[in-house]
Amino acid sequence: MLKAASLIYAIFIALLIGILCYSIVLMFSVQLNIDNHFDTKQDLLNNNRSAVEYFKAHYQEMDAKTSVTIFPQANNIETSFEISPWGLFKKVKISSFIKKDSISQIFLTGERHISSSPAIYLRDNDTELKISGKTEIQGDLYISDYGLKKTTITGNSGFYEPIFHGNIFKSEKVLPPVAKYEIKQPEYSELLLLEDIHESFVINAFDKKTKIIEANGILENIELKGNIILRSQDTLTIMPSAHMEDIIIEAPKVIFTAGTQGSAQVFSTHEILVGENVKLFYPSILVVNSNDFPTGRKNVTIGKNSIVEGAILLYGDGIVDExxxxxxxxxxxxxxxxxxxxxxxxxxxxxxxxxxTSSFLHKTEITEYKNLIFNGTVLSTEVPDFFFQVPLMDRFKSMEPLIIKKV
Structure with missing residues (x-):
């Protein structure tokens, strides 16, 4: 009886020891898997960071079309680049993956602003550039052989001396060309009507399908952020209660009413009107480009005390519609x-x-002065290092890529 009981106790103790040993082995195995997982994640992260540098080095070879470039790396990690246009920027998704593990980053990219960019490039229109009043220009000028003249407008600017610091070079008869753009329908998208959206926030990540929102008239009481294209077939008025970040806006005419804030790329066929005390934060772009309107007139107006951080482009046909x-x-x-x-x-x-610009214009109630800057300030020396540049196509073209922001 005693021997049988001892045998049972021995078996029980052996079972406990076995369970304990198995638990130790299991814990060690789990810990090893966790360590391997974190090591893999760290390798993926390091690879992805290296891929960002690879993209910068091969920026000029990668055009803004949907494409994938894959190359193997150490530890059997592969990296893919998915490049597509987002307005005037490139949207770049960089992914590193091994088996079922992956890590991705998405950036908006452009061209870095070059330090040699002039303060003013005025097309050679066979007249001098005149500056008056409190005008201040810091940076180089490209103007006609008629040169620069400081002048006084009777009754307005006699108490001020305009300031210019920089070098003067000869400009050409035409403006440096800028890259053409074409807004295309995204490959993957869903169409929504603004009137059917009842949420106050619409946030769409850039690795999701593009949301195309059709608006009619007024945008208010809503926040739109990310991978969103807002379209209108008529004038679109944006109220201060609407907030935008990184979206694209397309409409014949866009009006930002006083006090509005946000960031967006705005593409208009007719006119963009930025009211007073509006703040359009970096990286915002205002573009007007069309020949479809009967009058052919295109305008961009930035109101009093308003701020635009990014770029403004108005396309034309040279002297034809200057x-x-x-x-x-x-x-x-x-x-x-x-x-x-x-x-x-x-x-x-x-x-x-x-x-x-092709020309400058100063208007008063009774007359107008061509190629005159009155009380304006242009400081090419104060562009922040992290700013992108308008996509110029000749001597002022930047060859250095810029990661504008991570999205």
């Missing part, structure tokens, strides 16, 4: 970035960047 195209910066407005105007530009605010 006087029909206008960009106006009102008093105390500020643009950080580049302005490209294939038309006439009126500057009464401040530009921290470069201006490429």
């Amino acid at each position: 006087e029909k195209n206008k960009i106006i910066l009102e008093i105390d407005s500020m643009v950080t970035g580049d302005i490209y105007c294939d038309g006439m530009c009126s500057i009464y605010g401040k530009i921290r960047g470069s201006v490429f």
Whole structure:
């Protein structure tokens, strides 16, 4: 009886020891798997960071079309690059993967602003550039052989001396060309009507299908963020209660009412009107480009005390429609970035960047002065290092890529 009981106890103790040993082996195995998992994740992360540098080095070879480039790396890790246009930027998804593990990052990219970009490039239209009043220009000028003249407008600017610091070079008869763009239907998208959206927030990640929202008239009481294209067939008025981040807006005419804030790429066929005290944060782009309207007139206006951080582009047909195209910066407005105007530009605010224009215009109640800057400020020396550049196609083209932001 005693021997049988001892045998049972021995078996029980052996079973406990077996369970304990198995638990130790299992815990060790789990810990090893966890360590391997974290090691793999770290390898993927390191690979993905290296892939970002690879993209920068091969930026010029990768055009803004959907494409995939895969190359094997150490530890059997592979990396893919998916490149597609997002307005005037490139959207780049960089993925590193091994078996079932992967890690991805998505960036908006462009071209880095070059330090040699001029303060002003004025097309050689066989007249001098005149500056008056409190005008200040810091940076190089490209103008006609008629040169630069400081002048006084009777009754307005006699108490001020305009300031210019920089070098003067000869400009060409045409503006430096900019890259053409074409807004295409995304390959994967879903169409929504703004009137059917009842949420106050619509946030769409850039690794999801693009949401195309058809609007009609007024945008208000909503936040739109990410991979979203907002379209309107008529004038679109954006109210201060609407907030945007990284979206694309397409409409014949876009109006930002006083106090509106956000960031967006805006593509208009007719006019963009930025009201007073509006803030369009980096990286915002305002683009007007069309020949479809009967009048052929295209305009961009930046209202008093408003801020635009990014770029403004107004496309035209050179001398053919130069006087029909206008960009106006009102008093105390500020643009950080580049302005490209294939038309006439009126500057009464401040530009921290470069201006490429066919002509300048100053208007009073009784007359107008061509190729005159009155009380305007252009400082090409104050462009932040992290800013992108308008996609120019000749001597001012940047060859260095810029990761604008992670999205």
